[in-house]
Amino acid sequence: MRTAQTIRMPGQIRESNAREVLRLIRDHQPISRLSLARKTKMSTATITRVVNDLLEQKVVEEVGAAYSTRGRKPVLLRVSPGGRIAFGATVLHKKVNIGLVDLEGKLICKEQISIRSEQGPRAIFETIKEVADNLIISRNISASKILGYGFALPGFVRSGNGFVEATVSLGWEPANLKPMLEELFGRGKVYLDGLTETMAQAEYYFGxxxxxxxxxxxxxxxxxxxxxxxxxxxxxxxxxxxxxxxxxxxxxxxxxxxxxxxxxxxxxxxxxxxxxxxxxxxxxxxxxxxxxxxxxxxxxxxxxxxxxxxxxxxxxxxxxxxxxxxxxxxxxxxxxxxxxxxxxxxxxxxxxxxxxxxxxxxxxxxxxxxxxxxxxxxxxSQIDPSTVYAASALVYQNFFNPSLEPAAVSEEQG
Ligand SMILES: [Zn+2]
Structure with missing residues (x-):
């Protein structure tokens, strides 16, 4: 299977460096470029290039530039909270919890909509799409800031291809939801997993x-x-x-x-x-x-x-x-x-x-x-299942630790 994960073009190697650096910044912020070079074993030149890239994209920002009597202290880096935003939706039997979470894990806004799971996935995800667009537009968030859309469903989800095998509580037929979700929300931007699995992973990022x-x-x-x-x-x-x-x-x-x-x-x-x-x-x-x-x-x-x-x-x-x-x-x-x-x-x-x-x-x-x-x-647990943190964690995972799950890879790619 030829996918973005298996063919490593130079650009993608650069991208994986960026994500590794970004993950370290998040976990150790504020952190200097020198510490990043030590931790990643990348050259200082590589770190400088990667960091400049991240600064330009406004994903990270500089803090703590200060002078002391002994000379200039290094400029430290931290994640820029509003730089990128994750969308999360937890679909339950009668309601969907929807929201936007920033890179620091702060909830920007949330909304709950009533549904009946018998309406079936298509109608429900179309409604979610409408609400998502409204949330994003009403807050003047540019589309390029949205990292991705994470969805948590109660039931059995094979996350690799978004195949929902049995969602007992939703009563849906087994189906591959990924093509429909990508059509609505954008290719390579959709992440889907079971509620329990999502909650368990959310603890890693927000717990x-x-x-x-x-x-x-x-x-x-x-x-x-x-x-x-x-x-x-x-x-x-x-x-x-x-x-x-x-x-x-x-x-x-x-x-x-x-x-x-x-x-x-x-x-x-x-x-x-x-x-x-x-x-x-x-x-x-x-x-x-x-x-x-x-x-x-x-x-x-x-x-x-x-x-x-x-x-x-x-x-x-x-x-x-x-x-x-x-x-x-x-x-x-x-x-x-x-x-x-x-x-x-x-x-x-x-x-x-x-x-x-x-x-x-x-x-x-x-x-x-x-x-x-x-x-x-x-x-x-510090994650409330009724919040959207869990679903956002799916998007986070791909942003900070893309090597962990090939969740967003399209089967048809390549
Ligand atoms: Zn039993």
Whole structure:
């Protein structure tokens, strides 16, 4: 297959130098040209040329030019926040979150539109295109500043060619969406991935700095409507042969329990997804009071349960069970992947907060035998799934780390 990734023309080598330099500036800003030359092992002449290029394109800017008694301090470089802009859209069942994010990860504007996923992809993406154009034009942003358009969809997306195999919650037929998206948004400007995969990658660009250290590895572990995980090593998502890495919500590892939506019994998802926990709470409530069954449990009550703050011993036991079951999931993650950090996300972790994490840690401490091991940190996700950061991260990834994913390569190119 002849693609832009496999044929390296001199111009493209220059471009990859520029991206490498740009990535280093973002991670180490403000930084001098000399430090860049040291870090990249490029000659100072190359660095000067690349930096001049980036300055001219207004992607980076100079700061801190200052004189001291000992002479002139070097001019430092930083990313120019408004220099380039990423468009992101997260498509959910009934709404799409749309927005623009600058190179520093600051949200410029956002908008939510209502949709019905039954309208099908074409109609929905045409609406998104209209809103996108309005956002861009109303803010006087020139088209050349738009780095690309990132789209996150719940479901299974083969990111290389934008083939959406099964979007269970959207109810769409398997299809290759890329040609249609490129027709609407521009060739080579479209990035598409699954919501979980996108969220996991977004942590790398917008989450805690420790996730970006050289050699870093983390597992993104979420418990919300579903339960699952994704492995990210040095910013690269490890997908596996069947894109199935981290599907720990559907390993039948607990005994009994209700039948999971995958058809098995004993899946973690059937125990600790938000709907599963709500069902367990309601069952207890029915036992406690036949007259007052719960119809709708508020997030506040849900949080109290997970944190062990509901007084009834049945609820106390349930909250202990949930912490232990989540800890089992985490133990599996630790034993299989041994990551530097686990990023926890989703309503179950968010509402459970530090108290839940503390309880999970207590369980893990009883099971992990190698007490001399380096600690694996558990960090709360900093990316809200309802924002557009996740989708923007797809565009960022290609801008800063283009070698990681051939996401925007057109099949027909060459
Ligand atoms: Zn299952």
């Amino acid at each position: 805690s700095a420790e996730l970006r250290t050289p050699g870093s590895s983390y597992v993104y572990f979420f418990a919300d409507e579903g339960v699952g995980a994704a492995l990210v090593v040095e910013g690269k998502l490890f997908r596996g042969h069947n894109y199935d890495v981290g599907d720990i919500g559907h390993i039948p590892m607990l005994s009994g329990g209700p039948i999971c939506r995958c058809g098995n019994r004993g899946c973690l998802e059937a125990f600790v997804s938000k709907p599963a926990i709500l069902a367990r709470m309601s069952a207890i409530q029915r036992q406690l009071s036949e007259d007052e069954p719960w119809t709708d449990v508020s997030d506040e009550i849900f949080a109290k349960l997970i944190r062990g703050e509901l007084r009834e011993p049945q609820f106390q036991r349930l909250s202990e069970d949930i912490a232990r079951e989540l800890a089992w999931g985490m133990l599996m993650i630790i034993k299989c992947y041994d990551p530097q950090a686990i990023v926890v996300a989703g309503d179950v972790f968010k509402l459970g907060g530090d108290k839940l994490i503390e309880r999970i840690r207590d369980n893990l401490n009883n099971w992990i035998l190698h007490k001399h091991n380096r600690e694996i940190s558990i960090v709360m």
